[in-house]
Amino acid sequence: MRHLNFPTKKLSLRTMSDKKVRVRFAPSPTGGLHLGGVRTALFNYLFAKKNKGDFILRVEDTDQNRYVEGAEAYIIDCLNWCGIIPDESPVTPGQYAPYRQSERKSIYREYAERLVMQGHAYYAFDTAEELDKNRKEIPNFQYGQVYRDGLRNSLSLPQHEVDQLLADHTPHVIRIKIPADQTVSFTDMIRGRVSFETNQVDDKVLLKADGMPTYHLAVVVDDYLMKISHAFRGEEWLPSAPVHLLLWDYLGWKANMPQWAHLPLILKPDGHGKLSKRDGARLGFPVYAMNWFDAKTGELTPGFRELGFLPEAFVNLLATLGWNDGSDREIFNIDELADKFSIERISKAGAKFDFEKAKWFNAEWIKKVKGERLKVEVRKVLADKGVIIKDDAYLLTVIELIKDRCTLLPDFYQQSAYFFQTPAEYDLNAVKPKWTDEKTDFFNSLAVMLNSVETLVAADLETSFKALAEEKGLKTGDVMLPFRIMLVGGKFGPHVFDIAALLGKDETINRVEKALVAFK
């Protein structure tokens, strides 16, 4: 048995130092961008920034059938929103353009043919139906060394027949010829030594009948051509690593092969399997970064952004899902993450996604950022609800006053609308049962008193409010809540005297008088 060993970590660390760090995020434009996808992009980006390298966005659109219009633009928007900006991409090409695999189509055949010439690949003429039949009838069927001789390919067919088939433009694919009895092993940056027996690996298609490469060929060719130094991808790719390793070897590029890092998967919160779009709908939280609208089905899949997440929080929660800096710290901005990032601290096991913790991150970030930072978002939230904001400085004061009580951006509506408009409804259950004529009298007097002051100052108002209550023989506590309901409409919000001061004298009096009518 032959052993095909790829550089150990130690060995390749040496090559790493003299090789510029270049990493790529390579999504396929088949729909919205999933949590796991954004995290893969993020880890790539953080690693690149940490090592003063380049972060490349490469679009893997080799599957014509699954291609979705608008998905690429959506992916770029997502990355922009998160602050994960590529150094090279289809829209900001560098010297390795083009960055869409569909536009690189002509490149791949040459390499596939080269492999055929060298005996590492072969033409296969089997139809999909024939293969389906085999898979159904033969247990554990694989297109590989055991069965390939009985199938229709350039290894099993006589040369003249192969020539004829090719001359006739018979639809065919090119498959890699996986060698027998070898052990392929390599060092994954996250998992350490990983090995595979080639007898278990099947002859994957490299070039499809339509002339497009499969992922397996394209990823190797492009990573080589684009001088990728470190390749991060989801753990679901681990089983196909031996195919890629063999290709790097056969193409003669072994010395340039990137170091691999297979990221742990993000799993469903409640049970089994990878997190998917369906789980979001089922469990009531988003799995996409931003809203995704499928023009074909008319289906809208909700995103974190539209639900009211700050990109700072989204990035933060993704980074700490499967990574930590070794301390108890959990809150980091993207620059701090880039500074602290290290592959050694990525965990090996998949992580179940916890939406409660995700919301906590957002609440922390809303508390952390300055009101100024939130202005645009809050303005939009309020505008969507028809709230008109005239005074910018007033808005800022309101935001600062209430942001500690908001978890998601839309919470700003319920927490702040009463600063901009008189309550339309009152929590009457909280006041009516205990309402008395004495209280009516108190608030009438309060209105008179308010009228006599120049401007409302929270502390002064509190003092005179309490004094008036005492004078009227009422407990402060008995009139505090009604006063709040008058101004706010409900049992929530900051200190009631702060609210009154912000609202101003006239509006406070106005609300007291209006509420008095409703409370009777």
Place this chain on the structure above:
RNA sequence: GGCCCGUUCGUCUAGGGGUUAGGACGUUAGAUUUUCAUUCUAGAAACAGGGGUUCGAUUCCCCUACGGGCUACCA
């Protein structure tokens, strides 16, 4: 089924041959807030099981179990 990867509180995780196994989310109780939220304090809560190795294993090794991934002319 085959192959590969993984396994510390419910969840995300720290730790690592001798620890009261630490933190965070959530949860429970209390304090503060004459509202609600914030904040603060305290509590419950974990090393999958079995064999080794060792004076000693949650930590190292093996097996089992369980979980996950892959097994397409999809990525």
